Amino acid sequence: MNKRQQQDxxxxxxxxEYWDELIGAMEHGExxxxxxxxxxxxxxxxxxxxxxxxxxxxxxxxxxxxxxxLRAESIRTGIPYQxxxxxxxxxxxxxxxx
Numbered sequence: 001m002n003k004r005q006q007q008d009x010x011x012x013x014x015x016x017e018y019w020d021e022l023i024g025a026m027e028h029g030e031x032x033x034x035x036x037x038x039x040x041x042x043x044x045x046x047x048x049x050x051x052x053x054x055x056x057x058x059x060x061x062x063x064x065x066x067x068x069x070l071r072a073e074s075i076r077t078g079i080p081y082q083x084x085x086x087x088x089x090x091x092x093x094x095x096x097x098x
Contacts, residue, residue: 011080021068022075030065031072041077047087048079055086 008014025031034040074081
């Protein structure tokens with residue numbers, strides 16, 4: 001198993017549930033392409049790096065459809081979905097996103 005395959009396994013990308021959820025989102029038109037993908041990925045990666053310091057683990061309940069959309073976006077951007085959620089929360093908390 002190569003490094004990418006190992007990371008996919010660790011992130012849960014190789015489960016039937018994950019792929020069923022992704023395919024369902026695609027079939028229902030819940031996915032879209034990201035304009036300026038490279039720029040968006042750099043911005044999200046930078047936000048993720050900023051959030052690494054002094055983190056605290058929490059548990060929250062999230063709408064299943066919202067989570068599916070976030071997971072689909074994480075695939076498009078190549079950023080793990082929890083990191084993506086964390087960066088969105090961080091930007092909101094810093095007043096950069098409404």
